[in-house]
Amino acid sequence: MRDTGSRLSIREYLQLIGVRDLPPLTSPFDPGYDPVTVESHLEQSAHLMASLKISMACWQIANEAATRRKIAAARSHGVPAVTGGGPFEVAVAQGQLEAYLDLCANLGITRIECGEGFTELALKPREVVKLAHERGLVVQYEMGKKHEGPFTEDSLEEAVARGHSWLDAGAVQLVVEARESAKGVGTFGDDGSLNAAYADRFAEEFGLDIAMFEAPNKPSQFAFLEHFGQRVHLCNVRLEELLRVEIFRRGLHSDAFALPNLRPALPGVEIGR
Amino acid sequence: MRDTGSRLSIREYLQLIGVRDLPPLTSPFDPGYDPVTVESHLEQSAHLMASLKISMACWQIANEAATRRKIAAARSHGVPAVTGGGPFEVAVAQGQLEAYLDLCANLGITRIECGEGFTELALKPREVVKLAHERGLVVQYEMGKKHEGPFTEDSLEEAVARGHSWLDAGAVQLVVEARESAKGVGTFGDDGSLNAAYADRFAEEFGLDIAMFEAPNKPSQFAFLEHFGQRVHLCNVRLEELLRVEIFRRGLHSDAFALPNLRPALPGVEIGR
C-alpha cells in the first residue's frame, strides 16, 4: 500500500479544491432537541454558527438545568445564545417584560429577539432596547406577521419602516419572518416559492450583514442561497440541517455545484465574484 | 450594567405570566432514537411525560443493552416505560403471549399496550390482563384498526364497547389509534382533519383521564389541544416534538396564544376555565 505521505487536513483539502473560507453565516435553532445532542452539534459546527437560537418557548418548560446546559454550551464555544421572538411577545402581552429580561440575563442569554408577529407592541423600540441593554442583552428585531399571509406591498414597506426604527433604537440585526413552513408567510407565497423582489427589498435596504432570512426547510434554504449567493445570512435552520446548508453554500452539494455563484473556483483560476 | 437582583427561576417566571402548573399529560414515544438521545430527553422533560413508549418492535431488534438502557433511564426518572401494541399483537398471533410478557417484565417494562389493530384477538381481555398482572405489568388498550380507514358510526361503537370490556377486565387507560400519519385512520379523515364528534364520543364515554389520543404530528397535536384544551392526554408524540406540544398546551406557542382555552391568564386576573 502506498504511503500517502501528505497529511492534508480537511481544511487544506478544501483550499485545494477551491472552497473559500467563510465566516459563520447561519444561525441555527434548537427546536427542542435534548441537551446532549445540542452540545455535540456545537462541538461539530460551532465554527459555522453566527448564533444559536434556543427556540420558541421550549426552554421555558424544559427542566431548567437542561436549558442552562444548552446555553452554557453555546457560550463555551463562543456562540451567542439567542431567545426567540415568541417569548418576548408573550412577556410583553402579560405585562412582564422586565422579569423576562432579568430571566434571560440570568440564564446567560447573549441576545434577544423582539417582534410583533402575533401581538401589537405598545412600547417604543427605544424603551425596549434600553431595558435590554441595562441587562447586557443585545437586541435583534423580527420583521413580519405570523398570521397575515405573505407580505403585500404595504406590509412590506411597514416592515421595512419598523426595521429602521429598531436599528435606530440600537438593534443590531433584523430578521425576515418565515415561520416553520416558509409557505404563505413573509417572502414566501402560498406554494412556498420565494418572492425574490421582496427578498431583494430587504437586502437592498439593510444589506446582507444586517438583514437575516429565516430559512426553516430545505426549499427555502436552497432558494435563498441560489438567489443571494454565499454571503446571505440564514437563520432558523434546524440544527441537523446546518451542515447541508453549509455544503450548499460552498457549492459542495450536487444541486449547488452547477450554480455559478456557489460553485468552488477551479483551483488556480481566479474568478471575480 | 444593572444588577438584576431578582433571581427568578423559570418556574417562578411562568407563574408571573399566568402559566399554570400542569401534571404530565403527554406520553411521547421513541421511534428508534439512540439511547443517549433518549436519556437526555428524559433529563430535559421527564416532568412532562406521563409515560414513555419504547416504540413499535424497534426495541426487539436493537442491541439488547441499548434497549435495557432506555428502559432503565425511564425508570430512574420515574417515567413508566410502555411497549406498543404491535409487538403484543405479533406475540399473540405467533402463540407466544406468555413469553412476550415474561420478556417485558424481565426488561423492566412497567406497562404494556394491547390492541387488535392488525390482528384478531381470540383471548378474552380478562385472560390477557390476568397474565400481565401476574408479571406486575399494567395494561392499556388501543381502540381502532390500522388498515380499515377512519371510524364509521359502527366501528366507533364497536371500539367503545371493546374499550369498556378492557377497562372492566382491569386495563387502566385507553388509546385512540392514529398511526404515524393521523390521516385516514381513527378520528382523522383522509385529509387529516379531526372528526371532533368522534373524538368527543371517546372523551364523553371514558373521560379525559382514561381516554388518550395518539397525536403523531403537528396538525393532530394542535387539533386535539385546540379542541379539548389543556387537559387532553396525548400519546405517540415523537420525543423531539414534546416541548412544542407542551408550549402549545400552555398557550406559549404563537398559534395558541390567541386561543381562549389555552392562553395564559392575565396575571392577577382569575378566569373560569
Add this chain to the structure above:
Amino acid sequence: MRDTGSRLSIREYLQLIGVRDLPPLTSPFDPGYDPVTVESHLEQSAHLMASLKISMACWQIANEAATRRKIAAARSHGVPAVTGGGPFEVAVAQGQLEAYLDLCANLGITRIECGEGFTELALKPREVVKLAHERGLVVQYEMGKKHEGPFTEDSLEEAVARGHSWLDAGAVQLVVEARESAKGVGTFGDDGSLNAAYADRFAEEFGLDIAMFEAPNKPSQFAFLEHFGQRVHLCNVRLEELLRVEIFRRGLHSDAFALPNLRPALPGVEIGR
C-alpha cells in the same frame, strides 16, 4: 407476583416467534447528525449495518475532530465507513482526485463511492479503482443521474453497462440512485411509485448481493422490501429510520406482518421461502 423463571434474551424470544437471524443488509447514512448521536446509534444498531455512509460533503466542513470521531466509532464497531459519491465527483471535477483519496485514507475511511450523478467522468474505472486500491480503499459505484429524471429504457441500459465496467475494474458493489426524495429519479416515478421492472433489471443483472438500492424515506424503504423481500440491500437510510426498516424487513411492523414474503414463520412450521 409470578417468578417468570425463564430469562429469555430478546434474541431467543425472536427465535420463538419465528423471526430469522439475518446478516446486516442496510447501509444507513449520517445526514449531518452530531457525533454523540452517531456513536450511540452504532452502539444500538451496528449489528444491522452493512456499512455507514458519512454523508454528502457534510464531513468536509464539520470540525475535523467530529468527523474523525464518527469514522473511528464506525471502525470500532466493525462497520465500514463509506464516503458518498458527491465529494468524489467534486474532487474529480476540481482535478484533485488523488488528494481526495489521500484524505479519505488518512481519515480512516474504508470504502468510497464513485459516481457520475452530476458530472461526467473522463477517467476510466480501472484508473480510479487502482488509485483507490493503492490507498487501501474499497470502491462501490453509484448508477444513475441526479438531474435527469427517472430511468428510461436507454439510460437504464447505460447504467447497467457502467455498472459492469466498474465491477470489471474491481468495484465490489453497485448502488442504484434515488437521491433524498425517491421521486422522479432512478427507479421512482414522479409520484414516488417504484418501477418494479426497472428495479428487477438491476437485481437480475447483478444479484441482490451486488446491487444495493437507495431508499431514503419510508415509502421507498417499504416498497423495496415488499417487492424483493428480506434479502434486499438498502442504503441511504437515515440513521433514525434504521430500526423501522429492520422491523419491516423481519415482518414485525404492522404493515409487514400480513405480507407472505416478510411475515415471520409460525413457530414450528417450516415454510419454503
